[in-house]
Amino acid sequence: QKEVEQNSGPLSVPEGAIASLNCTYSDRGSQSFFWYRQYSGKSPELIMSIYSNGDKEDGRFTAQLNKASQYVSLLIRDSQPSDSATYHCAVIDPGAGSYQLTFGKGTKLSVIP
Amino acid sequence: DAGVIQSPRHEVTEMGQEVTLRCKPISGHDYLFWYRQTMMRGLELLIYFNNNVPIDDSGMPEDRFSAKMPNASFSTLKIQPSEPRDSAVYFCASSFNGAGAQYFGPGTRLTVL
Numbered sequence: 001q002k003e004v005e006q007n008s009g010p011l012s013v014p015e016g017a018i019a020s021l022n023c024t025y026s027d028r029g030s031q032s033f034f035w036y037r038q039y040s041g042k043s044p045e046l047i048m049s050i051y052s053n054g055d056k057e058d059g060r061f062t063a064q065l066n067k068a069s070q071y072v073s074l075l076i077r078d079s080q081p082s083d084s085a086t087y088h089c090a091v092i093d094p095g096a097g098s099y100q101l102t103f104g105k106g107t108k109l110s111v112i113p
Numbered sequence: 114d115a116g117v118i119q120s121p122r123h124e125v126t127e128m129g130q131e132v133t134l135r136c137k138p139i140s141g142h143d144y145l146f147w148y149r150q151t152m153m154r155g156l157e158l159l160i161y162f163n164n165n166v167p168i169d170d171s172g173m174p175e176d177r178f179s180a181k182m183p184n185a186s187f188s189t190l191k192i193q194p195s196e197p198r199d200s201a202v203y204f205c206a207s208s209f210n211g212a213g214a215q216y217f218g219p220g221t222r223l224t225v226l
Contacts, residue, residue: 099211100158
């Protein structure tokens with residue numbers, strides 16, 4: 001049974017602070033890793049993808065991947081109230097014979113003005 | 114690019130009725146995925162297609178659910194007969210390659226009374 005674990009939160013940070021979201025996954029063969037943002041009543045929106053160990057930066061967002069530890073994280077710098085949403089970690093393990101995205105339950109982030 | 118298009122956006126029906134959800138993927142994307150989201154179970158894959166061919170339908174709950182993709186630009190998910198426990202948000206997503214990022218449509222919120 002493939003599992004992606006996230007702290008459900010809520011995670012509250014003050015405006016301008018760094019928000020740190022964490023995720024662990026069970027399948028060692030996982031090769032593709034994503035962070036999706038989902039506002040209430042809306043669909044998941046891709047914000048970061050990462051495929052190799054290390055850091056990947058895109059604007060205020062940095063994704064970090066450590067395959068040895070089976071750990072993925074997302075840092076949001078200079079957090080804004082508009083960043084308040086649920087963030088889902090998702091992985092693909094093509095070795096399992098399927099390209100399905102396995103999602104974590106999501107971490108609810110609240111940025112306090 | 115118009116993104117993934119889904120219809121209807123909301124559907125309210127009575128138990129026992131047939132429900133058909135529709136999806137148009139992003140042009141040029143060879144993979145199409147159907148997901149269901151509930152509070153209890155989060156986001157779950159129902160089925161996905163590659164080049165219009167169903168590849169993994171292990172997430173389809175039971176025989177009441179069926180999905181088709183008659184051409185590269187259209188897919189349907191049908192529930193017959195519908196039951197109250199089918200109430201959820203159904204998302205369609207598409208991707209250019211199987212292990213890459215998936216882009217979600219706005220979803221169909223289904224309520225079965």
